[in-house]
Amino acid sequence: MENHTETTVDRRRRVILFPLPYQGHINPMLQLANLLYSKGFSITILHTNYNKPKTSNYPHFTFRFILDNDPHDERYSNLPLHGMGALSRVILFNQYGADQLRHQLEQELSAKDEPSVSCLITDALWHFTQSVADSLSLPRLVLRTSSLFCFLIYASIPLLDDRGYLSLSDNTTPFLDGLGYHDLSDNKRLEEQVEEFPMLKVKDIVKMGFKREKDGVGGVVDNMVKQTKASSGIIWNSFKELEESELETIRRDIPAPSFPIPFAKHFTASSSSLLEHDRSFFPWLDQQPPKSVVYVSFGSVAQVEEKHFMEMVHGLVDSKQLFLWVVRPGFVSGSTWLEPLPDGFLSEKGRIVKWAPQQEVLGHEAIGAFWTHCGWNSTLESVCEGVPMICSPFWGDQPLDARYVSDVWKVGVYLENGWRRQEITSAIRRVMTDEEMRERASVLKQKLDGSLMKGGSSYESVESLVAYVSSF
CATH class of the missing domain: 3.40.50.2000 (Glycogen Phosphorylase B;)
Structure with missing residues (x-):
């Protein structure tokens, strides 16, 4: 684990971070928050009450709980907790969260007893936050908590749907199998290579479990891709040497700067465990x-x-x-x-x-x-x-x-x-x-390990991110 000594600064700049309320998204966001804190920034975390982290593990952060504060709001009660159904909460927050988020950010931006806000960093799946940030002239960076390769696949879903892949079914997927999707399990197409991504089989696309409906998971993914491209920067939980060709593609196709940083090598995720x-x-x-x-x-x-x-x-x-x-x-x-x-x-x-x-x-x-x-x-x-x-x-x-x-x-x-x-x-x-x-x-x-050494790709990525956030 890399040892970060705290930079001695007066913390005049603040970063607001907004993770998705699921373990696999909370972990890298709070690791990122710790990394930025170690570089001298003041940290404010926005979070839902659902799956909220143990704040006592983070006495150096300020937490604000938003979006599901109203116990009488029936939209957020009795939502599924497992499998693809868990994303229904994400869909709802993306649909209804803008006004509450804008109100909270206005309070943060105008707070006289807090350091000035440099930027907002949100989970990429909070796609609704881009328009809110734009309306407040607040730079928004995104944290993408899966691989660069995954983002390229998600960005290609319209093409993959046109090829008919998303309408196929498969009975080898644990998630889909539990719902009884067995119709076309013998379809030979499942074993074919995906033309645009030859390292994949068609069944890998089917196993993702997406349909291209606008109001469901497909809509969230489609909007995530669009608003990630519209962001001021993308932070990836990865490192250059692991996904070099994918990083080249993304840097060629997306004008916003990319910062691949393997968070697990900087801070453990144990303190953010739910x-x-x-x-x-x-x-x-x-x-x-x-x-x-x-x-x-x-x-x-x-x-x-x-x-x-x-x-x-x-x-x-x-x-x-x-x-x-x-x-x-x-x-x-x-x-x-x-x-x-x-x-x-x-x-x-x-x-x-x-x-x-x-x-x-x-x-x-x-x-x-x-x-x-x-x-x-x-x-x-x-x-x-x-x-x-x-x-x-x-x-x-x-x-x-x-x-x-x-x-x-x-x-x-x-x-x-x-x-x-x-x-x-x-x-x-x-x-x-x-x-x-x-x-x-x-x-x-x-x-x-080599990428983390001074002059290595991950080391330079951290330095570039700190300089970039400081520039706002």
């Missing part, structure tokens, strides 16, 4: 041989059916590998926690916990592989620690990340046929024993 970490397993983990344990975690939102959970259970047992498995309460649909587990499953072979400090686990010498949903934070954290991956994506950017892990960087195996115990067992054994894969993962880690 769930309490269980650390009780560390004495057990400390006793295991190097590279002997499979770490399993599928993020903060995903949910599976019990039949798929049991395939995971048998796949793990049959691999005969040591494991540490994060099973979030509610992860198994219809269960509170571990009710479906067969008797005797937990033996000396493994541990199950409700939540874990992931970066610390991935950096532990006993970890030999990471079985992941391939959310971008998890993917990048694994790259940061040189840990090869077993990939089981659910939706959104995850299948794109999984394809890159397996076919472009070649540091993992993509379980692209859903939950099948034999394939799970085979993938775990392969990743735990493939020395060439482990070496490629180690090389990526070395490139990342």
Whole structure:
């Protein structure tokens, strides 16, 4: 972890940051906030009451809670918490949030006892914030919490829709399978390459789970792309050497400057966790041989059916590998926690916990592989620690990340046929024993570490961002 000494300044400039209220978006935004604070800026965080972070972990920040303050506003009650349905909250805030945000920003801009505001930095999915910032002549930068490659795919959704990809169905996707989308599972088109992005298969596009409806997720993504291009700058949770050609494309096509910064190497995400970490397993983990344990975690939102959970259970047992498995309460649909587990499953072979400090686990010498949903934070954290991956994506950017892990960087195996115990067992054994894969993962880690040194790409990106924000 890079050690940032606080710059001695009088904090006359303030940055307002507005994360999306989901774990995978809160983490990088608060890591960015810590980075800017370490460079001398005063920090104000706007946040919804929904999924609000533990403010006591951030005594150096000012928090303002907005948008869902009214307990009588029925628009925001009883909204889904899992899967694609969780985005309904994002859709609503984008539709109705402008007036409240404008009012809050007007107060911040006119506050006499606060430092002057340099700019607003919002999650890219808060696309409604661009027009609000424009109306106040306030520069808006965006934080894009997934890969540069993902942004290029999202920007190409109209083209991919014209090719008919978004109307296909697939029964290997955990998210879609749970909704019973089985119509065209034998369609040979699913295995074809995507012409414009030959590293992808058509089924990777289908697995994203998007339809191009204007009022739903497709509309949010379409507007996100447009308003990101209209922003004053884009901050990426990535680094140049990982996505060099994608960065070149974006810098050619978008006039706003881009700043790729791998936040996990600057500040840990543990303080922004919405769930309490269980650390009780560390004495057990400390006793295991190097590279002997499979770490399993599928993020903060995903949910599976019990039949798929049991395939995971048998796949793990049959691999005969040591494991540490994060099973979030509610992860198994219809269960509170571990009710479906067969008797005797937990033996000396493994541990199950409700939540874990992931970066610390991935950096532990006993970890030999990471079985992941391939959310971008998890993917990048694994790259940061040189840990090869077993990939089981659910939706959104995850299948794109999984394809890159397996076919472009070649540091993992993509379980692209859903939950099948034999394939799970085979993938775990392969990743735990493939020395060439482990070496490629180690090389990526070395490139990342090099980028953080003085004169390296990530170091220069931080310096450029600080200078840019200071210029407003």
